[in-house]
Every structure is written in C-alpha cells, then in structure tokens.
Amino acid sequence: MRSESAPDPISPGEPRGLPPKVIVCAIAWILAAAAFGASAERAHAAEASNGEAPIPAATLALMAARETTPAAPVLIRSYKKEAEMEVWKLSRNGWYVLLKTFPICRWSGQLGPKISQGDRQTPEGFYSVGPKQMNPNSHYYLSFDTGYPNAYDRAHGGSGSYLMVHGTCSSAGCYAMTDRGVGEIYAIVRDALRGGQAAFQFQAFPFRMSAQNIARRRSDPNIEFWHQLKEGSDRFEATGEEASVAVAAGRYVFGPSKDPAREALAKARLVREAATVRALIAEGSPAIKTTYSDGGQHPAFAALARQGANLGEISRPEALAYAGIEEVVTPPKPKWRPCLGQGACAPLALRLPVAADANPALANVEPAALARSPLGYKVELLGPSRSLIGGSQPILSANLTD
Known part of the structure; x- marks a missing residue:
C-alpha cells in the first residue's frame, strides 16, 4: 500500500x-x-x-576631451541655409570650443529676420535663454524659447511669441530638431543652467557669416542687418567669448572684450573680413538671391525621408523641393587681362587676406561640417577646414543613432 x-x-x-x-x-x-x-x-x-534624461555617455566623454564639463557655460549657434545647430561649451582655458553640430530637421520661412506674427519666419539675431524658457512639458517633446522678440526685434516692430527650438520635424517659425536631437541639446543646456549659468546666448544666423557669403548677398534687402550679425559672429570667432550685445538706435552694437589681447584679435578680424568683402566685390563676385517656398531641412533628413524613415510630423514637405534656390542677380565679372606677348597668358589670381597670417593660432586644422549620411541618422564629417578659434579640438558630429 x-x-x-x-x-x-x-x-x-x-x-x-x-x-x-x-x-x-x-x-x-x-x-x-x-x-x-x-x-x-x-x-x-x-x-x-520631463527633461531629466542624462547627457549621453559619449557626449560626456567628448566634453572631457574638450576640457569642459556639463556644468560649464554653453552657447548655441544656428544657421538656416546650412540647416545646422552648433553647441559650444566654455573650456577650462576660458575659450568657447565647439562641442557638437546637430542637423536641423525643419525651419520655416525665408532667409531674413522675423517681422510679424504669422509670417512663418524663424528668428535671426542674438537672444538670451534662461531657466524659465526651458519647457520639459512641450507638445513637441522638449523645447526652449529662443527669446524672440528681443530689444532689436521690438525696436523694429517685431511681433510674435513662442518661437522655439523643439522636437519632431514640424516648424512654423521654430527650429525643429527631431525628438532625439532636441533631447540631447536640452540635456546639455539644462546642466549648464543648473551649473550656475544665468542664461545662455543663442546666436541665430541666416547662413555661415563668411566674407564670401556676405559678398554674394550684397543685393539682398537684409544685407545691412546681416552686416550687424556678422560683426557679432566675427567677434565671437576671434575672441572665443560670448559677444557683449546691446541695441542702440535700432541697431545691434557690440561691446569690446575686457581682455585687450582678445579685443586686438577682434579688431584685426573685423578689418580683415571687411577688406575681403570689398576685394571679392571688386574682383567680380556674383550677387545672388536665395529663395525658399517655406524654409529648409538638412540633407541628411531629406535622404532619410526618401527612404521612408519616420522623422515624426514634417511640416509642408512639398515645400522642400523648392528650398534654397539660388538666382543670380549680378553675374560674375570675367577674370582676364590682355596678352602682351606670345604664348599663354598668366592667370589672374585674387589674393585675399588670410586669417592665419595675422593669427597663427587660426591655422589649426579642424573638420567642421556635416556630410550626407542617409542611414540611421548618422551624420559624418567632411574633410578638414580652417579652425575659427585656436585651441579647439576636432569636431565630432551629432550621432542620432541608437
């Protein structure tokens, strides 16, 4: 049993x-x-x-390589035509260094400043962003208010509000960075503000403020305004410090650097750049006009969209086919001179001022632009270009991949 x-x-x-x-x-x-x-x-x-995601480990490692920290002050620069946004950090040696360049998924309007509510223009100018302008509960994932209208905008009757840098890929006067892009930017500026920075400077430009770009757009109605922006841009690039900005008589005015050596660099650059613009025009550089149906987008995102990638909501995608069309207003002058003897004539070469001649520190080589990379949001680097600020390190592009 x-x-x-x-x-x-x-x-x-x-x-x-x-x-x-x-x-x-x-x-x-x-x-x-x-x-x-x-x-x-x-x-x-x-x-x-809620905006509390940490800065990615790879970006923290990059900060260490740049000799900066999460709590160090930050500065942001944006460029419409190139559809790029740069994040700069103050290094231990007291100079701002370029940390990362992020592609802009969408901006709206034309090159030029925002004028009035509803004109779809993304702002251009110098703005200040403090903690109260950070929005962790944005309808577009995360965002911060650019600070438009500032004193310059108000002096010119500018109207409108809530012009943001935010997530997704839809813009009506804002800079749309995708959720992943704005998530990292937000974390970087959040930690800088928590580290004691009262507000960070947001420099918004129509294009990279080179002498060549200014000379080519000399017939644009906004050229006087862009000359003002270029002065602030040149000062930052020469001194490696945040531009001291004020508005007087409806114009941007920039205070001198407190460091005499840096102020000397700024003055030399301003003289040099003005001479380059004059030389380019005298030698027959063409004048162009760049038009948009409604803003633009970085080529990396255009390639992704063609492959069916999900970028979130994309505003007016049909307008992107007509983005950045260049019209020649004044054709270039032919560069030639009569032959005085037998044989081939020697070519006429334009000798422009070279920044490195006046400041050897500017001869450092540093890759600084983004190239198309259609898969996985991975934006690679182009070949080397001249460094704007001596002592900065090679730039690593924004990596938006998992």
Missing part, C-alpha cells in the same frame, strides 16, 4: 508536473516582473519627457 507522502508513479516518457503552488508562484512572479518592466519603461519615458 502506497504512503500518502510518496510521489505518484510516473511512467517512462511522461513529464513530471510541477506542484500547483509552484506554478501559481511562477505565474505571479512573471506577471510582477512584466508589470515592473512596464512601470520602469513608463518611468523612463516620463523622466525623458
């Missing part, structure tokens, strides 16, 4: 069953683990949506 405590006999090949209590406990554990995982995911999503 079998004891009650003895196990039931099991025939060969028949699986042994688990006791009912063990099965119940296992099911309960699995359900609890699933609930905990879902709760953790929700908590992580809530943390990110």
